[in-house]
Amino acid sequence: MKVLLLEHPRYIARERCNDIANTPLSSSLISGYVAGMLSDRGHEVKIIEGYLEKMSYDEIFDEVRDFSPDLMAVHLVYSWGNNQNLFALINKLKSDGSAKFVLVYGFYPTFAYEEILRSCPALDGAVISEPELTLAELTERFDGTGVPKSISGMAWRNEDGSLEVKRRDPVENLDDLPYPLRTPVMMKMYEVNLEGSRGCYGGCTFCYINPYYGREHACWRGRTPEHIMSEIDQIIAKWGKKEFYFTDPNFFGPGKRGQERALKLAQMIKERKIHFGIEARVNDIHEETISALVEAGLRDILIGLESGKDDSLKRLNKMTTVAQNERALKILRKYGIEPNVGFIMFEPDSSLADIRTNLEFLLRNDLLKNLAITANVLYHPQIILQGTKAYQELKKAGRLVLGATTYEGAADFADPQVKTLAEAMSQITNHLFVKMNDIWSGRVPEPEDAEGRYQKLNQLLVQSFSHGLEQLESGVVFSNEEISQIVAFQKQKMNEYLPL
Structure with a gap:
């Protein structure tokens, strides 16, 4: 059986630049473990690294069409977007027959399967929790028509449109899993x-x-x-x-x-x-x-x-x-x-x-x-x-x-003064993260005077936080306009030391 696993492109909006990725780091191996399990059982498996390879959805479409999988499974990662580009790709692949059966798996669909399945009617189901044994069983029993109702670890639509979910117990002995590809x-x-x-x-x-x-x-x-x-x-x-x-x-x-x-x-x-x-x-x-x-x-x-x-x-x-x-x-x-x-x-x-x-x-x-x-x-x-x-x-x-x-x-x-400080620091630190993103991601080298610049920026952040907290503790209440002015002033001061 031919199985395609997709790591879809993921983009983070500038205003979310300083938020953590909403999936655990261990999920970086989730497709590899699925591929290892299915390959070990004799299936032909292909992983498309849409994220790491910085692929467009058009490029992904061409690769999926060329491979023509019996089953396509998408490691769906929450990235603060509405996933419409990904869902459009799935709809297109299903409509032209390039992918006849499409599932999603991962942390995100484990909890949000109801919303996801209703947002993308072209999806045939979602894998819940650890995917290895569920997808291994599915591929062994797959006849191309739908999810066998006795398989645990899946969420799917019934004929009347209602959703059903059947959970699977966690893998007891991790040594039983093949190494990830x-x-x-x-x-x-x-x-x-x-x-x-x-x-x-x-x-x-x-x-x-x-x-x-x-x-x-x-x-x-x-x-x-x-x-x-x-x-x-x-x-x-x-x-x-x-x-x-x-x-x-x-x-x-x-x-x-x-x-x-x-x-x-x-x-x-x-x-x-x-x-x-x-x-x-x-x-x-x-x-x-x-x-x-x-x-x-x-x-x-x-x-x-x-x-x-x-x-x-x-x-x-x-x-x-x-x-x-x-x-x-x-x-x-x-x-x-x-x-x-x-x-x-x-x-x-x-x-x-x-x-x-x-x-x-x-x-x-x-x-x-x-x-x-x-x-x-x-x-x-x-x-x-x-x-x-x-x-x-x-x-x-x-x-x-x-x-x-x-x-x-x-x-x-619960405390409006805490909300004021949190909103101000969110905007200030996000400005820093956006400006430093290329350096911290390794795409561009650090400036020669990096250490001195970073010390100054660090001092500015600590000072702005401390000063804002002191004012709020003294009872000062800031209007939205005043908060915007404070944030703009702090950004301007930071720009003196931020690399261009």
Whole structure:
């Protein structure tokens, strides 16, 4: 059977330049894992890298038509747009017979399948949660006429137009999955993405990792170190790569068992003489394990601090404390790792006192000295996505505000003064991100005096945030016109140091 997997083009509007991509990094391997599973079962599989190859929809149409797949599946990634260009492509492919059966899969359609299927009648269904076993079963039983009703992990339309969904249990043993197929354009990237585990043992209100797998509670599953090492060895032998990044949202896994597994991984990785990065919870940062991982080649780590106030961490159901945040920072720095950090400066229920505590935490822990990190943490609001506990709670309380899609919601800030600061910092930092985008993405080189410029820009951001917070704390209320004037003034000052 001929199966085509499409990574569709994705564009981010300028006003969303400083928002995180609304899909976990682990989804970068989702098509590769599907392709690996289907190829292993004897199917002819083609991946079209529409995003990485910067392809137009006309170019994609020609490739699909030339391949003429029996089944086409699109890794649908939410990118803040309405997907009309993609849906138009699907309609065109279906109408001329180039693609007879088309599905979507990924985090986005797992939660928004109802809206997506109704917006694009040409789609034949959506894969819910992990797609490998579902698509493997579908291809084995596919007769070209529709979705067999007994297949789990799918959402589809009934003859009367109603939607039906049947979930599938998560893959229990990740070692049973074939290695993901990697396309040549993926291997041009500096780091090779690896997936050492799936899920998380946490339950943060803003996260939809576990709900994606159909579980409200802990759903962490780890591959064995031996299986991971076998894949790394294969990549080194085939591609000669030495830089890796574990895309797992929770590298360590729970408790003592997770630490012991990490130590075994460190011992085995050390023999390969590679460099790698990971993502982790702060309560999993222990000196013995970090020491071993750094010795093995750990160079980068993302940790989710989220807040500098214990009440906020409880509100987010983070199951960590400020003391653990600070302890993790000290351990990582002791071993030469300056982490990237996840931080939610503005929650819907934040008060000015919360914002002040957050700012003092960031200053006290030297987290406002790197321009890219400063710009993120001084702006970042809580993103409210379908599938999360926060989305459900705000909807139940009547506070959820939806825009063009049901997938991303918003909630007005309970404190109007917090809203003022959040809106101003959003515009100021977005101006910086837009101007710096080509440099930070590596498309253009940094200016010769980059360090001095970045220090000045960093100071301006911290000063503007601090000054704005002080004025709001003193009771000053700004009109919309005054906010616009302040933002324009800050942009003008930043332009003196921003590269042209």
